[in-house]
Amino acid sequence: MNRVLLILLLCVVGLSSCKKGYDSLAEERTQAAKDDEIIQKYIADNNLGTVTNRIDSAGIATGVYYIELKAGTGNDLYTNSTRVTIDYTGKVLTTGYLFANSNSFHPSFSLGEVLRAWKLAIPQMKKGGKIRVLAASRYAYGPYPQDGINLPANSVVDFEIELLDVTN
Numbered sequence: 001m002n003r004v005l006l007i008l009l010l011c012v013v014g015l016s017s018c019k020k021g022y023d024s025l026a027e028e029r030t031q032a033a034k035d036d037e038i039i040q041k042y043i044a045d046n047n048l049g050t051v052t053n054r055i056d057s058a059g060i061a062t063g064v065y066y067i068e069l070k071a072g073t074g075n076d077l078y079t080n081s082t083r084v085t086i087d088y089t090g091k092v093l094t095t096g097y098l099f100a101n102s103n104s105f106h107p108s109f110s111l112g113e114v115l116r117a118w119k120l121a122i123p124q125m126k127k128g129g130k131i132r133v134l135a136a137s138r139y140a141y142g143p144y145p146q147d148g149i150n151l152p153a154n155s156v157v158d159f160e161i162e163l164l165d166v167t168n
Helices: 002-045 116-124
Strands: 052-057 060-070 083-092 098-101 108-110 130-135 157-167
Touching: 002 060, 002 130, 052 116, 060 116, 116 130, 116 157
Parallel strands: none
Antiparallel strands: 052 060, 060 130, 083 098, 083 108, 083 157, 130 157
C-alpha cells in the first residue's frame, strides 16, 4: 500500500510540474511580445527603419536587429569556435543605462560562448566593421537579473560592437 501511495504522490508532483512549464512558456511569449514592441517603437521613434535589419535564423525572424555603423573587410566565415576580438558597450534600450563597456581592454571570445544576440549579430560583420545591436531580452540575459552590473531581468539591450579581429 505504501508503494502505491508513493507512486501516486510522484505522479501528482510530476503532473504539477508540467503545469508550471506551461505557465513559463506563456510568460516567455508575453515577454517576447513586450520586447518586440519596445524595439519596434524605438526604431520608429528614432527614424531607424531604413537602416535597421532584422536578423533571421534558419529563415525565422528573431528579436535581434542591427544597424551597420561602419563596413568592415575580410573574413566572413564564422563557426562556434571562431575567435573574435571586440570593443563594445552595452546599454539598456529603454533607459540608456550603461551596464557594460570594454573600455580600453579588448576581450576575445569564441563565438560559441557569447550571448545569443551576439552569436546572431557578429556574423553579419567583417573585420574592422562596427554595428549597433538591438536585442530582445530572450537573446541577451533573459529573465535573470545581473546583479553584478545592475541589469534588471528582461532588459531589452542595445550593444555597439566593433569587430577588431577574427581568427578561425
